[in-house]
Amino acid sequence: MLTIGIIVALVLLVLGVPIFAVFLMLLGFGAMDSARGFAQEFGGGIQSLFSLGTNSVTAPILSTIPLFILTGFLMAEAKTADRAVRLAQAALGWLPGGLAVCTIFTCAIFTTFTGASGVTIVALGGLLMPSLLKQGYKERFSLGLLAGTGSVGLLFPPAVPLFVYGTIYGVVAQSMAATQAGELKLIDFSTDRFARSGIVPGLVLIGMLSLYVMIVAIKNKIPRQKFDVAELGRAFVAAFLEIIIPILVIIGLVKGLLLPQLASMCVLYVLAIEVFVYRDIKLSAFWKVMGSAMALSGAIFAIIFCAQAFTNRLVTDRVPQEIVAFISAHFAHKWSFLLALNVMLLVVGMVMDIFSAIVVVVPLIAPAAIAMGIDPNHLGIIFLLNLEVGYLHPPVGLNLFITSFTFRKPILEVTIAAVPYLLIMITALMIITYVPSLTIVPEGERRGLVTEMQRRVHNAYQELSAVQEVALPDGKTMKLGDCDRMTDATQKEECKGLFLDVTDCRRTAAGKADSECEKKAIADYQQSLKEAAESENWDIDEKDAGAGGEDEEDEKTDGE
Numbered sequence: 001m002l003t004i005g006i007i008v009a010l011v012l013l014v015l016g017v018p019i020f021a022v023f024l025m026l027l028g029f030g031a032m033d034s035a036r037g038f039a040q041e042f043g044g045g046i047q048s049l050f051s052l053g054t055n056s057v058t059a060p061i062l063s064t065i066p067l068f069i070l071t072g073f074l075m076a077e078a079k080t081a082d083r084a085v086r087l088a089q090a091a092l093g094w095l096p097g098g099l100a101v102c103t104i105f106t107c108a109i110f111t112t113f114t115g116a117s118g119v120t121i122v123a124l125g126g127l128l129m130p131s132l133l134k135q136g137y138k139e140r141f142s143l144g145l146l147a148g149t150g151s152v153g154l155l156f157p158p159a160v161p162l163f164v165y166g167t168i169y170g171v172v173a174q175s176m177a178a179t180q181a182g183e184l185k186l187i188d189f190s191t192d193r194f195a196r197s198g199i200v201p202g203l204v205l206i207g208m209l210s211l212y213v214m215i216v217a218i219k220n221k222i223p224r225q226k227f228d229v230a231e232l233g234r235a236f237v238a239a240f241l242e243i244i245i246p247i248l249v250i251i252g253l254v255k256g257l258l259l260p261q262l263a264s265m266c267v268l269y270v271l272a273i274e275v276f277v278y279r280d281i282k283l284s285a286f287w288k289v290m291g292s293a294m295a296l297s298g299a300i301f302a303i304i305f306c307a308q309a310f311t312n313r314l315v316t317d318r319v320p321q322e323i324v325a326f327i328s329a330h331f332a333h334k335w336s337f338l339l340a341l342n343v344m345l346l347v348v349g350m351v352m353d354i355f356s357a358i359v360v361v362v363p364l365i366a367p368a369a370i371a372m373g374i375d376p377n378h379l380g381i382i383f384l385l386n387l388e389v390g391y392l393h394p395p396v397g398l399n400l401f402i403t404s405f406t407f408r409k410p411i412l413e414v415t416i417a418a419v420p421y422l423l424i425m426i427t428a429l430m431i432i433t434y435v436p437s438l439t440i441v442p443e444g445e446r447r448g449l450v451t452e453m454q455r456r457v458h459n460a461y462q463e464l465s466a467v468q469e470v471a472l473p474d475g476k477t478m479k480l481g482d483c484d485r486m487t488d489a490t491q492k493e494e495c496k497g498l499f500l501d502v503t504d505c506r507r508t509a510a511g512k513a514d515s516e517c518e519k520k521a522i523a524d525y526q527q528s529l530k531e532a533a534e535s536e537n538w539d540i541d542e543k544d545a546g547a548g549g550e551d552e553e554d555e556k557t558d559g560e
Contacts, residue, residue, distance in 0.1 A: 097217030148421025166191030349390015
């Protein structure tokens with residue numbers, strides 16, 4: 001049944017059916033083939049859809065997506081592109097291939113905010129293409145440059161794919177937490193930290209592309225622009241309020257601001273400068289811009305949520321475990337696994353939307369990558385860079401078609417023009433894949449949920465290593481398990497505290513029981529019980545608490 005569903009899905013995709021609807025259809029076909037029954041299986045997928053948008057871990061990060069998209073749309077509506085090009089040309093125009101280098105940096109900055117290479121090519125193409133041709137660059141070179149650099153900003157914060165990946169991987173990391181040999185094995189991953197992991201790899205990619213265009217400019221003797229300090233100053237002042245936005249976002253991440261806070265401040269900041277400082281946008285036009293941004297946000301959310309529902313079905317069928325088993329059997333070394341992963345992701349990047357690819361593919365490859373010992377941040381940058389390359393990869397790379405449509409050129413001509421840039425991006429991908437230190441980011445101060453988890457893990461470890469029984473002066477024996485059956489939280493903590501104190505006493509006395517330290521700890525505990533009973537803070541004594549807990553368990557069992 002699922003095989004039939006996949007065939008039907010491919011046909012529907014070719015016919016232009018929205019991809020989120022295809023995901024739901026695949027979930028339905030899979031549910032019909034489930035041993036648990038359609039209602040339970042399909043309902044479980046829909047439940048996972050809603051939980052992704054409502055739980056306390058993923059919901060705050062997902063809330064940043066429409067805010068950052070709105071920021072990008074506001075900048076696209078204003079004359080940000082003109083000011084960015086002017087500044088880049090004033091700063092770098094004197095270099096060999098200065099205008100081409102300006103194109104790379106401008107596209108990177110613009111894509112960082114729009115998050116979609118198509119918007120970058122359409123918005124900047126009409127501005128940069130005439131300038132490139134006027135300065136003496138060949139048309140084929142200019143076409144390839146605009147197509148090849150339309151997605152180079154996806155690794156820099158606050159690019160939306162960074163936060164989508166961080167959200168999905170965070171969910172996978174939580175589910176992968178396992179107990180081994182009495183210790184809780186946690187996966188060290190933070191979306192805030194991951195958002196900074198792409199800065200160095202992104203600069204490496206931009207540097208390699210810039211080196212290539214400089215060599216081409218020298219070979220073709222492209223004239224340079226004379227350096228003008230006064231023009232650089234004027235261009236810098238004009239664009240300053242906009243070009244510092246990525247820097248402010250990075251500083252906010254380093255200082256520990258939460259992503260929703262940063263996203264909200266970005267929208268307010270950009271709205272203020274574009275309306276009241278540059279006056280490129282009228283307040284009356286804001287609602288139109290916001291409508292366009294929210295339409296794109298809604299499409300992204302529809303893809304993410306429906307893909308998550310389908311992924312729930314794949315997890316039910318233990319597809320990730322089968323992939324891990326296959327990789328463990330056929331890939332003995334990390335380098336060979338990474339090579340196979342790159343090949344697979346290049347294909348995925350050609351045929352699938354970047355957000356769909358993240359939601360569907362990450363839960364499948366993350367367990368295998370964790371088993372192979374690959375750093376989560378390194379894996380994420382490899383993943384996103386592969387999808388970035390996929391935008392340019394023939395025969396169905398999205399950038400090729402957008403460039404062909406924008407400049408009314410045959411798709412074959414655009415594909416040939418983009419080949420040098422594709423080869424450079426693949427080379428950069430190989431370097432970043434096999435030099436993981438490029439994605440290492442200093443670990444920030446742990447906060448919030450992570451701190452609470454550390455506390456719980458520490459307490460759990462102390463309880464595992466504590467003594468399990470304590471002999472009381474009246475001849476009775478208390479067990480550590482009795483503490484968990486107590487209903488009063490304060491009484492429970494006092495009880496566990498006794499066992500931890502006795503453990504410390506025995507360590508000091510080299511394991512010897514009935515030491516003076518241990519007797520004092522037991523006496524203090526009994527005295528606290530007596531004082532609490534007298535003040536009527538606790539309405540049951542220790543023995544009754546243990547018995548009551550057992551009675552409650554028996555009643556639950558009888559009820560079941």
